[in-house]
Amino acid sequence: MTNRQIKDQLFAQVATLTKSIASPKRLELLELLAQSPKTVEQLAEEAEMSIALTSAHLKALKSAQCVRVKQEGKYRRYEIANEQIAQLWVILHRLAAEQLPELQQQLTDIAPQRTTDIDSVEELISLAELQQIQLIDVRPSAEFAHAHLPHALSLPIHELESKADSLAKDKPVVAYCRGPFCLYARDAVAWLNQQGFNASQWQDGVTESHYNDKP
Amino acid sequence: MTNRQIKDQLFAQVATLTKSIASPKRLELLELLAQSPKTVEQLAEEAEMSIALTSAHLKALKSAQCVRVKQEGKYRRYEIANEQIAQLWVILHRLAAEQLPELQQQLTDIAPQRTTDIDSVEELISLAELQQIQLIDVRPSAEFAHAHLPHALSLPIHELESKADSLAKDKPVVAYCRGPFCLYARDAVAWLNQQGFNASQWQDGVTESHYNDKP
DNA sequence: GAGTCATTCTAACATTAATTGGATTGTTTG
DNA sequence: CAAACAATCCAATTAATGTTAGAATGACTC
Numbered sequence: 001m002t003n004r005q006i007k008d009q010l011f012a013q014v015a016t017l018t019k020s021i022a023s024p025k026r027l028e029l030l031e032l033l034a035q036s037p038k039t040v041e042q043l044a045e046e047a048e049m050s051i052a053l054t055s056a057h058l059k060a061l062k063s064a065q066c067v068r069v070k071q072e073g074k075y076r077r078y079e080i081a082n083e084q085i086a087q088l089w090v091i092l093h094r095l096a097a098e099q100l101p102e103l104q105q106q107l108t109d110i111a112p113q114r115t116t117d118i119d120s121v122e123e124l125i126s127l128a129e130l131q132q133i134q135l136i137d138v139r140p141s142a143e144f145a146h147a148h149l150p151h152a153l154s155l156p157i158h159e160l161e162s163k164a165d166s167l168a169k170d171k172p173v174v175a176y177c178r179g180p181f182c183l184y185a186r187d188a189v190a191w192l193n194q195q196g197f198n199a200s201q202w203q204d205g206v207t208e209s210h211y212n213d214k215p
Numbered sequence: 216m217t218n219r220q221i222k223d224q225l226f227a228q229v230a231t232l233t234k235s236i237a238s239p240k241r242l243e244l245l246e247l248l249a250q251s252p253k254t255v256e257q258l259a260e261e262a263e264m265s266i267a268l269t270s271a272h273l274k275a276l277k278s279a280q281c282v283r284v285k286q287e288g289k290y291r292r293y294e295i296a297n298e299q300i301a302q303l304w305v306i307l308h309r310l311a312a313e314q315l316p317e318l319q320q321q322l323t324d325i326a327p328q329r330t331t332d333i334d335s336v337e338e339l340i341s342l343a344e345l346q347q348i349q350l351i352d353v354r355p356s357a358e359f360a361h362a363h364l365p366h367a368l369s370l371p372i373h374e375l376e377s378k379a380d381s382l383a384k385d386k387p388v389v390a391y392c393r394g395p396f397c398l399y400a401r402d403a404v405a406w407l408n409q410q411g412f413n414a415s416q417w418q419d420g421v422t423e424s425h426y427n428d429k430p
Numbered sequence: 431g432a433g434t435c436a437t438t439c440t441a442a443c444a445t446t447a448a449t450t451g452g453a454t455t456g457t458t459t460g
Numbered sequence: 461c462a463a464a465c466a467a468t469c470c471a472a473t474t475a476a477t478g479t480t481a482g483a484a485t486g487a488c489t490c
Contacts, residue, residue: 003398004263006325010396011239013318014311022237023448024226040467048219053449055468060447065314074457074466084310091306095299096229099280103228110221181225183218238478255437268479270438275477289436289487432490439484447476454469460462 020064034086036146037079112186114200121209157184179205235279249301251361252294329415336424353403372399394420
């Protein structure tokens with residue numbers, strides 16, 4: 001085999017991995033799976049696409065070993081194949097945010113009412129531990145159960161209205177969700193402030209917060 | 216604008232960045248540009264594709280801000296837009312190598328005659344400094360000039376035959392090139408051992424060696 | 431300013447990917 | 461074992477991408 005044929009093969013392999021995640025829908029699925037394992041139905045619902053399409057995209061992700069699946073009763077539960085894939089999603093969306101002016105613009109356009117002025121996870125967690133702030137996790141409870149920031153309180157966005165009375169109005173509320181591409185925390189902060197709470201948003205999710213490549 | 220429309224836009228942006236590198240040829244161009252800036256002609260030659268196709272792929276990379284171009288006389292010299300893109304290439308090929316059995320197989324198939332048993336860059340560089348080994352960089356000299364491992368000697372693969380007499384046969388030779396997807400060092404080691412040298416290969420390139428994510 | 435040379439553009443074609451609806455598989459539950 | 465249900469497969473349509481050859485652009489050179 002010639003050197004050219006060898007190189008073509010090698011680069012083709014890396015390209016198959018890259019191609020498998022180079023689609024808006026598949027990136028969205030990855031973001032969801034980075035939070036916690038989910039069934040096809042759940043993924044389709046969250047990402048607002050048909051079951052068939054979701055299944056097709058999952059197949060593509062599986063063939064590049066980005067996700068695994070296990071049968072659970074009559075459901076199939078998909079999960080991220082390993083931590084590095086979740087980190088790759090973080091790397092990609094951060095890089096895109098630094099690199100693409102159009103994305104920067106869009107992120108500015110949807111900036112939350114208030115972003116917290118806390119600037120490290122450590123400080124955030126410490127303030128939550130000292131009860132200086134009320135740190136709430138507004139993702140679905142299954143995602144909270146799978147992993148969450150220490151000292152955070154689970155208050156899923158869909159239950160916010162009914163359970164908001166468990167929050168104090170005289171202590172700052174800081175909300176977070178899956179990360180900068182998830183709008184739950186943004187919506188939660190907007191609603192809370194409207195109700196008279198002192199709410200702001202922590203823009204990163206669990207994966208982002210645990211993976212800071214600043215040296 | 217609905218939340219769905221916003222999310223679609225955001226994920227689409229990250230996908231455009233990802234798509235721009237999700238092609239074997241474009242990954243190969245990125246690997247070449249990670250070494251040093253190059254003209255379209257040089258890239259086409261090294262990657263063995265037509266000028267027109269090279270230009271088209273570069274256009275795709277440029278539109279996602281992965282590369283920059285500057286006019287130099289009648290040439291246009293392309294370069295990596297920033298260090299993070301080079302690192303992304305490293306992350307991707309390493310991840311693919313861990314993840315895809317087929318790629319693992321291919322890499323095994325082309326394993327060099329001898330891989331050095333040195334296992335950290337620091338040790339490699341230190342041995343070169345102490346002249347315990349002869350560390351040779353077999354990439355084209357322009358790439359060496361742009362960046363190289365400390366204490367390495369430039370001995371481009373195409374000049375190896377004519378300049379090999381500058382190497383001592385009684386001291387180990389360690390050769391490196393662009394990284395695990397470049398076959399120059401492999402070819403160099405094979406030829407050198409055939410000529411009676413004691414040669415082995417360092418599998419990483421400059422970018423890989425400077426970017427070890429082991430914590 | 432005509433000619434040369436590097437690069438890009440254009441148009442055409444071939445290939446591959448995304449998406450949908452309906453049929454199919456396989457599991458669970460009565 | 462039949463009904464119910466989750467998920468995948470299949471076939472067909474549409475959209476996007478890769479590739480080539482040749483024309484066009486735009487910079488430098490004599």
